[in-house]
Amino acid sequence: MDLALSPREKDLSALGRRFCDEVLVPLELIADEHGELPMERRAAVRQAVRDWGLAGINHSKEHGGLGLTMLEQTVIEEQLGRVTNGLWSCVWRPPVSLKYGTKAQVDAYLRPSIQGERRGCFAITEAEAGSDPRRVKTKAVKRGGEWLLSGEKWFVTSYNASDFIIVHAHVDDDPDKPTLFLVDKPPRNMTHLRSPKFMHNFAFDHAELRFEETPVPGDRMLGEIGQGLDLTKSWFVEARLQIASHTLGAAIRAAEVANDYATQRHQFGRAIREFQGVEFMLADMAVEIFAAKTMLYRVAWEIDQGIDEKRVHAHASALKLYCSEMAGRVIDKALQVLGGRGYMRENPVERLYRDIRVDRIWEGTSEIQRVVIGGQIRKRGLGVYSDWH
Ligand SMILES: Cc1cc2nc3c(=O)[nH]c(=O)nc-3n(C[C@H](O)[C@H](O)[C@H](O)COP(=O)(O)OP(=O)(O)OC[C@H]3O[C@@H](n4cnc5c(N)ncnc54)[C@H](O)[C@@H]3O)c2cc1C
Structure with a gap:
């Protein structure tokens, strides 16, 4: 069993991280104050996505995309998930359903969307x-x-x-x-x-x-x-992995901020991390991230191995449910470690706290994911989740 990332996957992860830190993070407060990314900033960000080689992250080379594996996409998206105000969506992912169009539709909608000329x-x-x-x-x-x-x-x-x-x-x-x-x-x-x-x-x-x-x-x-629902379903698995990647990235950033703060912040004559009440929160955050990341990379890898589509659906639902709820718990704890500072809008943890709430609602609510998971267990047995193939 080889769980190591390849040099290429590590490079793509580093690329996503640099793009996030250098291009997107500087726009966070601007977007937060304005309520969205101001119109006059949009063309430059679009160009940056192209310049950094991130156009068409989720499409095949045949259609002009990057032809990345799901794991390669995942390690990039995880880094993009660190940014607040949903700025990760500046790196477009044209809907998968477009590839099922006629040749004329693919030429008129999909190809230009991959290049960022249409959306x-x-x-x-x-x-x-x-x-x-x-x-x-x-x-x-x-x-x-x-x-x-x-x-x-x-x-x-x-x-x-x-x-x-x-x-x-x-x-x-x-x-x-x-x-x-x-x-x-x-x-x-x-x-x-x-x-x-x-x-x-x-x-x-x-x-x-x-x-x-x-x-x-x-x-x-x-x-x-x-065919509408079937075409939309083809997007579900990808969208659920994307949400899992973003919520994981968000949780990691919040945990990092809290971990640093717990060292710097002194009360009662010592760093607050020396209080077990704080250290236990950091420990729980780390374990949740560890579990979520392991699950995410596994499901992305399974997709790249071409495992049975129904199993992939079952796993993608469990992943979306777990990661979105995990991020809620981790970011809530991070905010608690930061005390009043965590409640300030200028603090990324405050923004992440607001940002990730929707991940339990869109692309299938947490309850709908549980309905899917319950149905899978009923139909295929618990082994869908408990076996290791
Ligand atoms: C910020 C944002 C952006 C969005 N973007 C888009 C978009 O671009 N395009 C688009 O089409 N939609 C979009 N949506 C809509 C999103 O997909 C829906 O909000 C979501 O599917 C849930 O539907 P609903 O809000 O009507 O809740 P409802 O379906 O009315 O659900 C209400 C509550 O009932 C629960 N519930 C419903 N059915 C069951 C069941 N069978 N078992 C157990 N519990 C159940 C739900 O889990 C939830 O808790 C967006 C939503 C938000 C908030």
């Missing part, structure tokens, strides 16, 4: 449809040669950084026909209702959109009618 956002969630996408009310009706989309979408992340939207709609209002559509911005008959404020400040916005018979050319359907 797409994903619109599935609605007021009445969150964990249960069958409740989606947005419908697509074919009229003449085009589709007309009608409905309202919520939480559309990175809308104001995107030039197209991937909209999940039910053809003819039929929940058995979930289908994806590529909608170029600015579409006719679509209103940007608002981009509300959230607990975290994020690099880009989370928009609410209303489509009122928005016309979409007939050749902009992605995949087949009824």
Whole structure:
């Protein structure tokens, strides 16, 4: 059993770390004060992603991407996860579903997205449809040669950084026909209702959109009618690994800040780490990080080995659940070690505390992950998690 990272994986991890420290961290307070990354800063960051060789991190060379293994992507994403305000999303990851498009769609949407010339956002969630996408009310009706989309979408992340939207709609209002559509911005008959404020400040916005018979050319359907959920599922595993990587990076940064502080800070005549109450918190943080990292690298490695897709799904759910909840516990402890300073917005631990809360909600809530894991145990037995293949 060889658990060592290869020299290339170590180099990529170091590259991610340098990019995070040199390009993204200096933007943290600016993004926090502004509520998002100011528009006038965006082009320079996009160029930096290209200059540092990080464009197309999650796509094949065939489509112009970097052709990285999942473990290689993971070690980079882990480092990006250190940054606050969701600035990791400046390093784009075009949705995997785009690669299932026609050749014309791949050329018009995927290839330029990989180069950072275009960017797409994903619109599935609605007021009445969150964990249960069958409740989606947005419908697509074919009229003449085009589709007309009608409905309202919520939480559309990175809308104001995107030039197209991937909209999940039910053809003819039929929940058995979930289908994806590529909608170029600015579409006719679509209103940007608002981009509300959230607990975290994020690099880009989370928009609410209303489509009122928005016309979409007939050749902009992605995949087949009824394939919408399957195409989106192909993104789940990757998105869950990405969240696990980010939350691990966030937890490590918070633990490092707390560990340093515990040495420097003196109360009652000694460094606070000499109080067992503080040292036990540091110990628990380290153990949680150790477990999460081991699990993350294992699942990334399994994907690279091409193990059975169902097993990968099962493991990715467990990983997303564990890492997002682990980061909540670790960052909470880090904040406690820092005392009042940890509660100040200028402290990265305060921002990480706000940032990682959403990781238990998006891309499948913690409860939905438990539903998946429980179902896997029922169907395949506990060995899905307890065996070592
Ligand atoms: C900041 C942010 C950005 C987002 N970005 C996007 C985006 O870009 N595109 C997009 O389409 N969506 C996006 N979302 C939406 C996100 O995916 C949903 O919030 C998520 O799927 C949960 O849906 P919901 O909020 O409607 O909660 P609900 O589904 O209403 O759930 C409410 C509560 O009920 C629980 N629950 C629901 N069903 C079950 C069950 N079967 N068993 C046990 N418990 C259950 C949930 O776990 C949760 O605790 C974003 C959300 C946020 C907060």
